[in-house]
Amino acid sequence: DTNVAQYLWLRLLASANKNLCCVGDDDQSIYGWRGAEVGNILRFETDYPGAKTVRLEENYRSTGHILAAASSLIAKNENRLGKTLYTSTGDGNKLLVSGYWDGQDEARNVASKIEGHLKEGFDLNQIAVLVRAGFQTREFEERFLAIGLPYRVVGTRFYERAEIRDAMAYLRLINQPADDLAFERIINTPKRGLGPATLQVIHQLARGRDMPLLAAAGALADSDELKPQARRTLSAFCAQMARWYQQKDSLPPAEFAQMVLDESGYTEMWQKDKSPDSPGRLENLKELISAIEDFDTLGGFLEHISLVMDNETTPQEGEVTLMTLHAAKGLEFDMVFLPGWEDGIFPSQRTLDESGGAGLEEERRLAYVGLTRARRQVCISFAANRRVHGLWQSSIPSRFVGELPARHIDEDMAQGLSFGQVEPVLVGTLAERAGQPGYGPGWKRLASRQNNLSSAPERDRDGWLPQSGKHDFKLGERVFHQKFGMGSVEAMEADKLEIQFDKAGLKKVVASFVTRGDEID
Structure with missing residues (x-):
């Protein structure tokens, strides 16, 4: 997690006698957004020929299923040194992947699972809910407050x-x-x-x-x-x-x-x-606006928030930890909940738009960090629908869910939901729904994508979105982006396009995330 200036400074300090010892894990480099450069550790052996490398491959924290799933996920990254981790703690529990109909349903079920473990004598201090972005804490905070579940937020509580x-x-x-x-x-x-x-x-x-x-x-x-x-x-x-x-x-x-x-x-x-x-x-x-959408009057919302703030739990000996994945680096818990594993949230759409393939690899490293915070149990979840500015939008499970090996996973899906390699019954269900009144373009896209996945060759089903690569777009061509809408190509650089969007203005995006305008209904 050093930046370019720090690495060059370190090289100067050690240039005389090359007495230099560095410790790091390239698979946990997650701070590129604030200047950290994973390439520093990747080229260390090139910059220092003859340096002795000591591989620390025995993991003393996580069980076999957790470690194997995390290792399989991070192996999808191309820019890494590579290592073979092992543990002597046994296989333990498989990862639990759960699908829910919406964010509130997800928060209710996570809280219910935690309550169940609490009744079994589980230590709340050993349970963490790790989210990709800070705005995701709101629904969990409100649910925990509603049922009186003690929790603490690393950082600042939403309200x-x-x-x-x-x-x-x-x-x-x-x-x-x-x-x-x-x-x-x-x-x-x-x-x-x-x-x-x-x-x-x-x-x-x-x-x-x-x-x-x-x-x-x-x-x-x-x-x-x-x-x-x-x-x-x-x-x-x-x-x-x-x-x-x-x-x-x-x-x-x-x-x-x-x-x-x-x-x-x-x-x-x-x-x-x-x-x-x-x-x-x-x-x-934006998340605050989503919260207000549940109320018919402004006064009703303000009264609700007043009650929520008055109902805040006092510090106790046992509290669930609620924090972002970035803040969780270096920590460990017996049980880790990883909600919001949906494309657009995780991996972050903004990161993909701004950084392309390099951004995707850092997002995958962040997922690896999340998985390996757990000693005994990992619970991953996604919601099929999220409400955005008053409209329900269908969500697609994160590609990272599809990259987890089935042999290390147990499923707990709401009826009609699945992930990864889609079952034929699900494809039919989605296709039928997409044609019914009340189901908009989001469901049609999901049904189409699922159909394509189920018939695609195995080697093409590692990721759910196209990877960066060559394109044949032309200057001036009209294109469509899922987030920014319609626009015209103004400039091109490798796999990135500079597009003047009709409503969002000038943006630089990865070519694989846009489609031709004439392909949009």
């Missing part, structure tokens, strides 16, 4: 994350204009150019007249107490809040919340932010 607290403050102030804490949090978020002196005058007027801060801001906007620019800013803010207050009951709450985040400039603030955290913050905001 305590800064961007979620900001968004909630907007909604709280709109719903209750006298909420001074909410006003203080958002009056300058995003930046509106209101300095400390202006905010102090607002507070002084509010205290003097015993009125809410928002009302004081409105009064000052119509007075000569402040400079013209500050008055204009406050006037625009108060008018915007008044308009939203009038609209809050006339729109579906999720649609209304999205409108507020967009019109306030809050979404744009994070879209323009160049920090590595900004994509995750935007994903969390």
Whole structure:
């Protein structure tokens, strides 16, 4: 996990006598997104001819089934040194792969399994739920709180994350204009150019007249107490809040919340932010909108969140650990749950779009890290449907699920679901569903893909999505991308295309992830 500069610096320090000892596992290099370069360890023996390599191949943590499944998965990567791991702990339990109909069903069942183990005397400290991205913790947190299951989040709990607290403050102030804490949090978020002196005058007027801060801001906007620019800013803010207050009951709450985040400039603030955290913050905001979709009114959602926060479990001796896969590196647990193994989530679609084949290999290394955190039991799960912006979208099990050897796996599928090498009965079921009313393009794509997989040669069924390679797209050609929609090819470089999308703007994507526009119905 060293970056290029660190490696070059190390070479300079050791250049005189070459006294250098390095320890590492190329299969666990998972920080490429922050500059780590797996090539450093891959070319070490080339840079230091004659270096002695000591292979540490006995694994003292995981059982045989876990180790064999993880080794088979990581063997799909081409850029690795390779090793043959073994263990003397016995085969143990096979990996359990479960399919559920949606994310809430997945969270309910994971919680139910944990409760079952708790009744058997299992130590909660030895159970972890490891997710690919931070936004995935929300449904598990809410479920654990609902049933009183003690847990801890490594990092920050979903509703305590800064961007979620900001968004909630907007909604709280709109719903209750006298909420001074909410006003203080958002009056300058995003930046509106209101300095400390202006905010102090607002507070002084509010205290003097015993009125809410928002009302004081409105009064000052119509007075000569402040400079013209500050008055204009406050006037625009108060008018915007008044308009939203009038609209809050006339729109579906999720649609209304999205409108507020967009019109306030809050979404744009994070879209323009160049920090590595900004994509995750935007994903969390999307997950917040998904949470609001379960409610008929804005007030009902805010009341629910208030109850959720009040119901937070107090720290106890035994707690389930909820964390991202990146944060789990170096840790170990008796039982590991790995939810959300669906294409687009894991492997991450953003990583595939930005990094192509190299990104896919790093995602596979991340899956390897997740599997090898477990000593005794691994439970992988995926959901067939996810709700995105009010619409149910069908999901496809991660290609990583299909890369796990069947002899090391037990299945626990909801009726009609499967993975990997598709059973004929499933193909028929999906095809029948795809033709019925209410099943959209997602089901048609899934049924078509399953049919193609079931008739494909064995060597072509290792992955569920096309691998990077040569293409025959032409400049100016109209193409379709599952995430960005229709667009035109503007430039080409090896296996990557620069495409001007009609709605998403200019993006660089891997050629194998787009299809010709004339092939779209």
